[in-house]
Structures are given as C-alpha cells and as structure tokens.
C-alpha cells in the first residue's frame with residue numbers, strides 16, 4: 001500500500017519582529033498563507049526507515065527533516081516499523097517558502113496514518129516544533145496569524161488570491177538573517193489586519209527584507225522587478241523568495257515567460273485549508289468506503 005501526500009509552500013504575507021527573548025529567539029507577528037503548490041511525499045511500508053529524493057543536492061541522511069520527523073515519532077510512540085519515503089522536491093531550498101518544514105509536517109501526518117498511531121494534531125504540532133518554528137502551522141493545516149516565536153497560531157480565513165513567487169537562485173540561511181545586528185527588532189505590536197489589501201500596504205512589511213537585501217543584492221533586484229511588473233512586492237520569511245499578488249493566474253503565466261535568466265518562479269493560489277489535510281481526508285474517506293483511489297495495493 002502506498003500513500004502520496006502534498007507538502008505545500010507558505011508565504012509570510014508580512015513578518016514583523018517585535019522583540020527578542022533572552023535565549024536569542026525572536027518574537028514575531030506574521031500572517032501565513034498556505035499555497036496550492038509544493039513538494040510531495042510518497043510513503044510505503046518497509047522494514048527499515050529510508051528515504052529517496054529526486055534532488056541530488058539534498059542529503060537523504062539523518063540530517064533530513066523528513067527522517068528527523070520519523071525518528072521523533074518512533075521515539076515518542078516506541079513504534080518499531082519502518083517506512084520507505086520518496087520526496088519529490090519542487091520548492092527551492094533556503095527560499096523562505098518553508099519547504100523543509102512542510103516536508104517534516106507531511107512526514108509526521110503521513111507516518112501517523114501509515115503506522116496507525118492515531119496521534120492528535122496538537123501532539124504532532126508539539127513534536128513538530130522541536131524540528132523548527134514553521135512546522136506547527138503546516139501540521140495544523142490552516143492559513144494563520146502567528147505570534148510568540150511563531151508557535152501561537154490562530155487560524156484565519158483569507159480571500160482567494162493568486163501570487164507569483166520568484167526565487168532568485170540564492171540560498172538564505174535563516175539563522176544568518178536573524179543573527180544580523182542590523183535587523184530591526186522593535187516593530188510595534190499590530191492588530192490582525194482587517195483585509196488582504198491592508199496586509200499588502202505600507203503599514204505591514206517584512207523586517208528581514210532590508211538585511212536580506214544587504215547580504216544578497218539579487219533580492220533587491222527581484223523586489224524591483226516584481227514592483228515594475230505586478231505593482232507590489234514583498235519577501236517571504238528570511239528570503240530569498242519574493243512574491244506579488246496577481247490579478248489572476250494568467251497574469252502570472254505571462255510574467256513567468258519574461259523572468260530574467262537564473263531566476264525561477266511559480267504561480268500559486270492561497271488556501272485556507274492545507275492541501276495536505278484535504279488529501280488525507282480524501283484518503284480516509286476512500287478507506288472507509290472500501291475504495292482505493294489513493295491506495296495502490
């Protein structure tokens with residue numbers, strides 16, 4: 001039996017740094033939009049725990065967040081069985097779209113299903129937080145407003161929107177941006193914005209943008225290009241990806257054709273409910289009705 005599940009990308013529609021804790025972690029406010037574009041993971045039973053990936057740049061050893069998620073689950077439950085996991089990598093790494101965190105969340109939910117563990121989403125989110133600040137939002141599976149160091153999550157309902165996301169071919173280390181002395185850490189606490197239009201105005205911004213642009217001038221060029229071609233632009237997470245809201249998917253496809261060399265991009269739609277949760281719900285429905293749409297025996 002095999003189970004294939006998506007690992008969607010996220011955008012930080014804005015990212016305010018409001019302080020820093022004594023342990024060095026940053027207090028932030030951010031609005032996460034989950035997208036309908038991402039990686040996918042295929043799970044099948046195996047005696048051993050092992051993974052494969054279509055991207056030779058990504059190590060498939062115990063440093064991979066997928067295998068770290070699997071080990072955490074085994075330790076938490078004393079589950080003895082293994083699994084064979086195949087990752088179809090589409091999201092740029094170190095891109096600020098949360099690819100590694102989303103892969104880890106999909107591994108937690110997929111193995112919970114494959115191994116029949118029946119752990120709650122809250123338990124899986126707590127386990128996920130040990131792997132990274134962005135993992136819980138992917139586990140909980142809803143676009144959300146997040147505070148604290150990213151772990152205080154309130155689901156939100158965002159209007160349907162399309163975005164062009166551009167990766168300028170740079171790998172940004174999150175720790176390097178958060179560790180920069182010039183990072184602005186005193187943005188006043190905001191209330192949840194009233195509308196998506198309000199989020200994309202000057203009142204909301206990404207505090208990491210100025211530092212990331214200084215380290216990587218190509219990010220500034222990407223923001224300028226998007227501003228010229230789509231009218232607004234912002235960086236997601238600690239970069240390197242930048243995005244703009246589109247009038248519709250056709251505008252995005254036209255802009256993708258004009259992208260400068262060495263840049264890649266994708267067009268995606270925001271989703272209030274994660275495609276991961278939708279796929280799992282469909283899988284469970286087919287299981288209950290005895291069909292095998294997502295299970296290949």
Ligand SMILES: C[C@](O)(CO)[C@H](O)COP(=O)(O)OP(=O)(O)OC[C@H]1O[C@@H](n2ccc(N)nc2=O)[C@H](O)[C@@H]1O
Pocket residue numbers: 012015024025026027028030096101131132133134135148149150174175178179237238
């Ligand atoms: C920038 C965001 O992507 C916004 O969603 C996240 O806050 C980062 O989430 P992430 O990639 O899962 O990051 P983690 O793997 O937890 O942390 C990487 C490093 O970023 C720094 N870090 C991260 C989150 C946070 N609130 N404050 C921090 O200072 C820490 O130095 C940490 O060692």
Ligand SMILES: Nc1ncnc2c1ncn2[C@@H]1O[C@H](COP(=O)(O)OP(=O)(O)OP(=O)(O)O)[C@@H](O)[C@H]1O
Pocket residue numbers: 058063064065066092093094095096097098099100101103104134172174237238239240
């Ligand atoms: N399955 C995985 N996919 C991607 N990166 C992984 C994975 N496992 C471990 N990593 C490591 O994590 C690093 C950051 O990956 P990721 O693509 O999640 O960055 P990001 O998009 O900037 O994340 P965020 O937005 O959460 O800061 C990679 O450079 C890689 O070394």
